[in-house]
Amino acid sequence: MPRLEVRDVTMQFPAVRALDGVSLSFEPGEVHGVVGENGAGKSTLMRILSGLQRPTSGQVLIDGAVVELHGVRHALSLGIAMIHQELDVIDDLTVAENVFLGSEPRRFGLVDKKAMNERTGELLQRVGAAFPPQTSVASLSIAGKQLVEIAKALSHEARALIMDEPTAVLTERETESLFRLIGELRAQGVTVIYISHRLAEVEQLCDRVTVLRDGRLVGTLDKGAFDLSQLARMMVGRELGDFYPDKRSPGEGRVVLEVKGAFVQGFASGVDLQVRAGEIVGLAGLVGSGRTELAEAIVGARKLSGGQIRVEGAVQSIGSVKKASKLGIAYVSEDRKNLGLVLGMDVIENTTLANLGAYCRPLISKKAERDATEAWKKELDVRAGDLRADILYLSGGNQQKVAVAKWLETRPKVLILDEPTRGVDVGAKREIYALIQRLADEGLACIVISSELPEIVGVCERVIVMREGRIAGELSGKEITEENIMLQAAGVAA
Amino acid sequence: MRKFLQEYGVLVAFVVLLAINVATRGESFLQAENVRNLLSQNAYVGIIAIGMTFVVMTAGIDLSVGSMVAVCGAACVLVLNKQAGGGASDSAAIFAAFFGAVGVGTLAGALNGVTIAYGKVAPFVVTLAGLAAFRSIALVLGEGGEIRSEVLSFQDIGFGGIDVPFLRTAVGQPLTIYWSLFAFLAVALLASFVLNTTRFGRYVIAVGANERAAKYSAINAQTVKVAAYTMLGALVGLAGFLNAARMNSVGTGSAGTFYELDAIAAVVIGGTSLRGGKGRIWGTVVGVVLLTLISNMMTAFRIDTNWQGLVRGGVILVAVLLQRGSKASE
Numbered sequence: 001m002p003r004l005e006v007r008d009v010t011m012q013f014p015a016v017r018a019l020d021g022v023s024l025s026f027e028p029g030e031v032h033g034v035v036g037e038n039g040a041g042k043s044t045l046m047r048i049l050s051g052l053q054r055p056t057s058g059q060v061l062i063d064g065a066v067v068e069l070h071g072v073r074h075a076l077s078l079g080i081a082m083i084h085q086e087l088d089v090i091d092d093l094t095v096a097e098n099v100f101l102g103s104e105p106r107r108f109g110l111v112d113k114k115a116m117n118e119r120t121g122e123l124l125q126r127v128g129a130a131f132p133p134q135t136s137v138a139s140l141s142i143a144g145k146q147l148v149e150i151a152k153a154l155s156h157e158a159r160a161l162i163m164d165e166p167t168a169v170l171t172e173r174e175t176e177s178l179f180r181l182i183g184e185l186r187a188q189g190v191t192v193i194y195i196s197h198r199l200a201e202v203e204q205l206c207d208r209v210t211v212l213r214d215g216r217l218v219g220t221l222d223k224g225a226f227d228l229s230q231l232a233r234m235m236v237g238r239e240l241g242d243f244y245p246d247k248r249s250p251g252e253g254r255v256v257l258e259v260k261g262a263f264v265q266g267f268a269s270g271v272d273l274q275v276r277a278g279e280i281v282g283l284a285g286l287v288g289s290g291r292t293e294l295a296e297a298i299v300g301a302r303k304l305s306g307g308q309i310r311v312e313g314a315v316q317s318i319g320s321v322k323k324a325s326k327l328g329i330a331y332v333s334e335d336r337k338n339l340g341l342v343l344g345m346d347v348i349e350n351t352t353l354a355n356l357g358a359y360c361r362p363l364i365s366k367k368a369e370r371d372a373t374e375a376w377k378k379e380l381d382v383r384a385g386d387l388r389a390d391i392l393y394l395s396g397g398n399q400q401k402v403a404v405a406k407w408l409e410t411r412p413k414v415l416i417l418d419e420p421t422r423g424v425d426v427g428a429k430r431e432i433y434a435l436i437q438r439l440a441d442e443g444l445a446c447i448v449i450s451s452e453l454p455e456i457v458g459v460c461e462r463v464i465v466m467r468e469g470r471i472a473g474e475l476s477g478k479e480i481t482e483e484n485i486m487l488q489a490a491g492v493a494a
Numbered sequence: 495m496r497k498f499l500q501e502y503g504v505l506v507a508f509v510v511l512l513a514i515n516v517a518t519r520g521e522s523f524l525q526a527e528n529v530r531n532l533l534s535q536n537a538y539v540g541i542i543a544i545g546m547t548f549v550v551m552t553a554g555i556d557l558s559v560g561s562m563v564a565v566c567g568a569a570c571v572l573v574l575n576k577q578a579g580g581g582a583s584d585s586a587a588i589f590a591a592f593f594g595a596v597g598v599g600t601l602a603g604a605l606n607g608v609t610i611a612y613g614k615v616a617p618f619v620v621t622l623a624g625l626a627a628f629r630s631i632a633l634v635l636g637e638g639g640e641i642r643s644e645v646l647s648f649q650d651i652g653f654g655g656i657d658v659p660f661l662r663t664a665v666g667q668p669l670t671i672y673w674s675l676f677a678f679l680a681v682a683l684l685a686s687f688v689l690n691t692t693r694f695g696r697y698v699i700a701v702g703a704n705e706r707a708a709k710y711s712a713i714n715a716q717t718v719k720v721a722a723y724t725m726l727g728a729l730v731g732l733a734g735f736l737n738a739a740r741m742n743s744v745g746t747g748s749a750g751t752f753y754e755l756d757a758i759a760a761v762v763i764g765g766t767s768l769r770g771g772k773g774r775i776w777g778t779v780v781g782v783v784l785l786t787l788i789s790n791m792m793t794a795f796r797i798d799t800n801w802q803g804l805v806r807g808g809v810i811l812v813a814v815l816l817q818r819g820s821k822a823s824e
Contacts, residue, residue: 301710325712339710344703344771353700353711356693363691406711 001064003028003191004049004080004160009058011044011215018044019055020215026160031182031192033206035199037235037453041215042195046162049193050082051075073102081153082162085169087145089137096120096133099152123151128181143174150181160191167201168288179205197286199228199490211235228492229483236453236482244458245437253277256312256445257329257414259298263306267293268469271307275414275445280436282460283449284485290469291449292334295416299324299331312413325354330407334419334449336396340403347387347394348373350402355409376405381431397428404435415439418449433459453482465489503816504764504780507809511787519794526661526669532786536756537674538563538733540782543757543764544678544685545726547778550761551702552722553770554610554617558624559730559757562602563750564632566734570595571641571744574648584647591648595738596731602628603727607720625754629747636746643742652740674736681729686775698722703771759806760785763813784809 002025011019019041026032036042047053048060051069059066062078069075072082089098096117097104105115120133129147131140137148146166153161167175182192182205196202202209209226211218211234218234253276262271268290275281283291296302298309300318309316311327318324324331333339341350351373352359359368373387380401384394391399400420407415417436421429436459440446450456456463463475465488473488499506515523522528542559549556573594577587602624609620635641643649654673661669689695697718700708705715733753738744762768763784764777788809792802 320712320714321710322712322714331710333710338704339707342700342703342707342711342771345700349696349699353696353708353713356696360693364693364696366691410712 002026002061003063004193005061005064006045006048006055007059007061009045009048009055009060011041011048011053012056018215019048021058022212022215022217024210024217024220026191026193028159028191029186029189030207031186031194031205033202033209034193034195034212035197035202035209035231035235036212037451040212040235042212043164044215045212046082046164046193046195049075049160050080050162052082076153076156076158079157079159080162081156081158081160083146083149083153083164083166085164085166087142087149089145089148091136091138093137094133095124095131095135095137095140095148095151098137098148099123099133099155101152103155119155120151123154126154127151128177128184141174142169143171143178146170146178147181158190160193161185162193162195164195165197165288166194167196167198175201197490199231199486200492202231203228228490229487232483232486232490236486244454245434248280248437248440248461253279253443253445254312255310257298258310258313259294259307260310261307262294262297262304262309264290264293264297264302264469265305268297268466269306271466271469271471273464273471275447277413277443277445278440279462280440280446280448280460282456282463282480283447283466284451284453284456284463285466285472285489287451289466289489291466292418294466295331295418295447295449299329299416301331325410325412328411328413329416330354330410330412330414331416332400332403332407332418332420334422336399336403336423341391341399341406343390343392345391346389347382347384347391347402350391351376351405351409354406358409372409373405376402376408380405380435395428396423397432400424400428400432404432408439412444414445414447416447416449419451420448421450421452421455429455453485456480456485457482467491499816501765504777504784504813507813508780508784508787511784511791515787515791515794523794525664526658527663528790530669530671530675532790533783534672534675534678535790536782536786537672537678538737539753539756539760539785540678540779541674541681541729541733541736542726542753543760543778543782544681544775545729546757546761547685547764547766547773547775548689548698548722549617549726550758550766550768551698551770551773552719553702553705553768554719554722555621555758555768556603556606556624556723556726557618557621557754557758558602558606558628559726560750560753560755561625561628561632562599562727562730563734563737563753564744564746564748565602565628565635566595566599566731567738567744567749568632568635568641568746569598570735570738571643572635575641575644578645584645587645588648588651591738592735595735596728599727599729599731599734600724601727603730604720604724606727607723610723611716611719632744632746632749636744638747640743640745643738646742648739649742650739652736652738652742674740677732677736681732682775682779689773689775694718694721699771699773701770702773756782756785759810763810765813765817767817781813 005025007023009019009022034042048055051072051074060069099120100116104111106112117133127147127150137145166178185192194206207223208220210220213235255274256277257275259271259273263269271294285291293302297304300320300323309318316327337343348369352369359365382398382401384398391402420432436446448460457480463480463485465472465485467489475484546556570591574587574591577590606620606624609615610617651673655670657668657670663669697713700713701715701718708715737749760781761778764781766773766777788805789802
């Protein structure tokens with residue numbers, strides 16, 4: 001009998017169907033990999049299994065019995081625990097306090113520290129941790145914190161452990177010992193559900209692998225019955241249709257931006273990159289591969305600790321977004337709501353914010369501001385009724401257009417777009433792709449950072465793939481396929 | 495209705511209080527002299543509150559303004575006496591004293607701003623330190639007590655102004671609108687102009703609404719913050735100067751005490767969000783007058799002054815509760 005099972009589970013969100021009739025079972029003592037592109041529905045499935053979210057329809061079964069999970073605590077009490085990518089441990093507490101947080105053993109109404117430390121000690125031994133229960137969590141490495149989380153799950157007698165990208169933040173050696181631990185848990189009959197982008201790891205570790213795509217189950221394969229390129233194909237195989245505009249043939253424009261040996265502490269090292277005028281370059285790679293951090297360092301939003309940046313041939317030191325903007329480099333952030341726009345300000349104020357100087361004569365000319373915003377509204381087809389309304393009330397796609405307009409306002413030479421279509425509906429996506437091409441046609445050098453492979457393949461003429469802070473490869477022309485990108489990004493390319 | 499209260503709650507409260515006053519003591523309340531006093535009494539706090547509005551809009555706060563009033567006042571009177579003693583004419587000495595006060599205020603504000611923006615220390619902590627330190631400097635300058643002005647005509651600034659034709663006080667003197675009230679109104683007008691039509695004003699809103707997003711929009715958030723605190727410091731200097739002129743002296747231990755609380759209260763009552771990014775000058779002006787109106791009322795109704803704090807506290811809380819919502823629900 002499967003330990004954990006979903007039957008015909010569907011999750012409908014207002015704009016998107018994240019899961020569509022997925023049925024899947026997880027056996028006791030099995031390590032089961034779940035892979036898929038961003039947006040394939042992995043996270044939603046895990047949220048449902050760990051009690052964070054209830055499916056629109058369909059059933060969850062534990063040991064063959066249908067259950068309705070009321071929340072994380074409820075799932076935990078039934079033996080299902082999730083280890084999130086962003087670890088949930090509290091730095092200010094000790095290891096034992098973290099492990100027993102919310103379920104501290106009591107004696108005469110007080111926390112029984114002795115029993116708590118003893119039991120934590122046993123759990124730590126089980127997960128192979130070398131530190132004592134009284135250690136302050138703040139002093140632990142990421143790997144150590146992960147062990148604390150696993151110990152915590154085991155303290156609830158977890159029989160199914162869901163791990164979301166557990167190795168994303170681990171070194172090679174830490175990864176090895178994690179795999180050893182997973183092997184031991186498997187031997188003890190624990191079900192491990194292992195979500196990862198790293199196909200090589202999945203192949204090495206998992207007894208079975210399930211592939212999700214666009215919210216649907218593509219298939220479940222047994223160990224030995226698949227190879228990596230087959231997995232990659234299953235993950236991305238889809239028809240692109242004429243969703244993307246025809247590819248342009250890039251002219252040989254002059255090199256506008258050149259990055260040499262860029263080093264960003266903890267995120268990127270030795271990155272070389274150049275973009276020509278009129279070119280659309282894709283920057284691909286898994287989440288966490290350092291793409292965004294590299295871009296932020298280029299525009300001075302993050303410290304560039306090493307390397308050189310040349311703008312139109314001249315070496316520049318860029319310490320702030322303001323300086324970058326002056327040099328003609330614009331960055332549209334992936335985090336639209338927190339970094340890309342100022343919520344609380346209206347459409348006009350957001351549009352002119354990065355180029356406000358142009359409207360000061362010397363006082364701000366509200367009329368000039370409005371005229372310019374109207375012009376962008378027309379040019380980019382921004383659907384906003386009242387330009388004096390808080391930008392918050394615009395849809396994702398229209399917000400994104402304003403974020404782009406804000407930077408086009410500065411007449412940049414280089415435009416870096418980070419996840420330009422995240423949270424944007426299909427229609428607006430198309431318009432944004434067309435816009436990127438039009439801008440490139442006008443001679444703008446564009447860098448498109450995206451986790452959506454079809455987007456990279458559909459829009460870019462040249463693709464640079466990053467992996468773990470380094471350049472894993474470069475593709476151009478016909479080489480640009482989702483499969484090739486995925487293989488390089490996952491580090492399995494020859 | 496809820497939305498209206500959120501937006502104009504302070505005006506509603508003001509009108510209600512006004513109506514109560516007019517209804518219960520119409521004649522004496524509406525006397526020109528009482529109205530004048532009502533508006534001028536808190537002009538010093540008002541000038542400071544205007545500057546405080548900018549600081550609060552950057553999501554900051556300045557607790558040191560009360561002590562700063564004392565330092566600026568002390569500097570003002572010391573410069574005045576020194577100049578007058580050195581043979582300068584009264585008006586030249588007063589002129590120098592004005593620059594002494596404003597200069598010291600500007601410097602103190604800049605110090606706060608730089609520590610907050612570049613030292614990355616919480617505004618509350620930096621200005622709490624300022625609250626203690628500036629008072630201490632004032633006390634040292636005044637040797638623990640009062641510094642008296644040796645220029646008699648200095649007081650003309652404090653009590654001088656423009657006489658309103660036809661209106662007389664209760665004792666038959668011409669009714670004077672003090673310079674301090676003019677200063678308050680001028681500062682308020684100028685400030686609302688700056689907030690609404692200059693780059694600095696727009697940047698203050700952006701930095702307060704979301705500092706990181708502002709930085710990502712090519713704004714130097716640090717400069718904006720330093721400018722806001724520096725501007726507040728200069729206004730505190732102006733308030734310190736006017737205050738000293740009124741007294742013709744400075745009590746280094748007592749000048750400006752609790753001004754920071756009144757100024758912050760007026761800003762908050764006026765509808766400026768302590769979280770930053772949202773604020774208005776006219777709200778602060780109404781907030782200042784509202785606070786004065788409350789004490790004026792309590793005096794008129796002969797309510798024990800010991801109760802005043804309780805009432806003020808209540809008004810601040812109600813104002814904030816009314817204006818909550820819009821941001822909290824986001």
